[in-house]
Amino acid sequence: MRARIVIFATAAFALTGCSSSYQFEHEGMQQNAKLNPELGVLISTPDDGFYGQKKYPNSAKATVQTIKSEFLKYSKNVDITQDCKGKQCLQSIDNQQYGYYIEPVILHWEDRNTEWSGKSDKVEIQIITYDAKTHQIIKDARFSGKSKWMTLGGDHPQDLLKDPTEEYINSLYQ
Structure with a gap:
């Protein structure tokens, strides 16, 4: 009986390390503001992510x-720009073509050899959504993700982006 408890406890502990975790913070949401799918979206390219002195090329991409x-x-009309960033982009956007301007900011990007070190990959992203005509913030969200503790290799910070980004963008339209 004791052996079963030990096996169960070990399996439960292992499974808790098998899923990535996320945290969200939402700010600045206009009351009942929902984006119009008929309007275009322009996304600026942030600076590449970093951890300490290490910069991660292509993390912005x-x-x-x-x-x-x-x-x-x-x-249907979603474009990426590398020509401008931040408020500069917001001031120069063609609001006839784009109804929304998206400013992503990589706050933290940490790619670790989790399978060897036991240290999780981490990412923290801020996504600010603006109305292109009024220049007002529609929503300012920040999320962080941490990879699962047990990996079989191949996990990277960019793998932590899809689920929280999908949840955030769903919240803008639904």
Whole structure:
């Protein structure tokens, strides 16, 4: 009987390390604001992510591609720009073509050798959604993700982006 308890406890502990975890913070949501799928979306490219002194090339590209693919579920006109960032982009956006401007910011990006070190990959992203005509923030959300403790290799911070990004963008349209 005791052996069964030990096996069950070990399996339960192992399974708790087999799923990624996420945390959300939503701010600035206009009351009942829902995006119009008929309006275009312009997404700026953030700076690449970093952890300490280490910069992660292509982390910005992975981030905007994830965001774009989720917006394409709702809007046919979704573009990415590398020409401008932040408020500069908001001031120069063609609001006849784009109804919304999306400003992603990579706050933390940590790619660890989890399978060897036991240290999880981590990511923290902020996504600010603006009305292109009024320049008002529609929603400002921040989410962080932490990879599962037990991996078989191949997990990276960009793998933590899809689920929370999908949840955030769903909240904008539904």
